[in-house]
Amino acid sequence: MRFDVVTLFPEMILESSSYGVTGTAIEKKVVGLSVWNPRDYTHDRHRTVDDRPYGGGPGMVMKCQPLCDAVDDAKLKNKNTDYKVIYLSPQGRQITQELLVEASQYSQLILVAGRYEGIDERFIDAVCDEEWSLGDYVISGGELAALVVIDSITRLIPGVLGDEDSAQQDSHMNGLLDTPHYTRPEKGELGAVPNVLLSGNHKAIERWRMKQALGRTALKRPDLLKAKELSAEQDALLKEFRNEVHESD
Numbered sequence: 001m002r003f004d005v006v007t008l009f010p011e012m013i014l015e016s017s018s019y020g021v022t023g024t025a026i027e028k029k030v031v032g033l034s035v036w037n038p039r040d041y042t043h044d045r046h047r048t049v050d051d052r053p054y055g056g057g058p059g060m061v062m063k064c065q066p067l068c069d070a071v072d073d074a075k076l077k078n079k080n081t082d083y084k085v086i087y088l089s090p091q092g093r094q095i096t097q098e099l100l101v102e103a104s105q106y107s108q109l110i111l112v113a114g115r116y117e118g119i120d121e122r123f124i125d126a127v128c129d130e131e132w133s134l135g136d137y138v139i140s141g142g143e144l145a146a147l148v149v150i151d152s153i154t155r156l157i158p159g160v161l162g163d164e165d166s167a168q169q170d171s172h173m174n175g176l177l178d179t180p181h182y183t184r185p186e187k188g189e190l191g192a193v194p195n196v197l198l199s200g201n202h203k204a205i206e207r208w209r210m211k212q213a214l215g216r217t218a219l220k221r222p223d224l225l226k227a228k229e230l231s232a233e234q235d236a237l238l239k240e241f242r243n244e245v246h247e248s249d
């Protein structure tokens with residue numbers, strides 16, 4: 001998998017991706033990351049990448065030509081046919097785990113980060129395959145959104161996380177939230193670790209974890225549970241969880 005980010009702030013992408021899971025994946029060449037600065041594709045003395053909007057109004061708009069040339073270079077240098085050009089935009093499809101799992105199947109994602117008032121609409125129409133959004137709010141540039149995409153897809157790539165199951169058990173992978181986690185000490189000022197986790201009984205631990213995942217999804221994100229079809233066993237576990245919560249009230 002490789003990521004190519006078209007950005008006016010390439011250092012922001014390279015620096016932030018150099019830590020933790022993404023940093024290691026890049027170092028080990030499990031994922032590739034390159035940055036393409038539209039300013040390098042300008043032909044005037046001031047290296048102009050933006051201009052005033054037609055029709056008037058506040059702010060500046062990113063020009064098509066430097067962006068087109070940067071994207072062309074990102075395609076040409078990598079020679080992939082299995083790529084998508086994504087414009088990070090508050091007007092796009094909301095980024096979800098489902099979208100990211102789907103996107104992790106591509107060989108190359110070219111992520112275009114806007115700045116200012118945004119990008120000339122003709123570039124979005126002609127060059128971008130999709131628009132993806134972090135959520136219903138506006139940030140100053142697409143770089144943070146590109147970093148979110150790079151990080152969250154990288155951890156889905158086989159071999160990136162130490163334990164293969166780790167990403168599979170994360171929140172949102174199967175429509176549920178993750179189960180609670182505990183580590184040493186067994187007993188502390190803040191309480192004790194649930195007994196079942198110390199029992200060594202793997203079947204009982206698995207059952208408890210599923211019950212907690214169902215229960216906390218019901219409590220914290222009932223909307224997720226509504227969208228999910230539960231098996232008879234999961235249904236029974238959720239009832240058990242609800243009875244336990246009810247009894248402890």
Ligand SMILES: C[S@@+](CC[C@H](N)C(=O)[O-])C[C@H]1O[C@@H](n2cnc3c(N)ncnc32)[C@H](O)[C@@H]1O
Pocket residue numbers: 087088089090091112113114115116117118119132133134135136137138139140141142143145
């Ligand atoms: C100040 S914003 C421009 C917002 C634009 N005028 C609008 O209201 O749709 C500058 C850039 O930040 C990025 N951006 C802002 N909000 C975003 C979001 N929610 N998700 C992804 N990218 C976003 C986009 O790349 C955008 O071109």
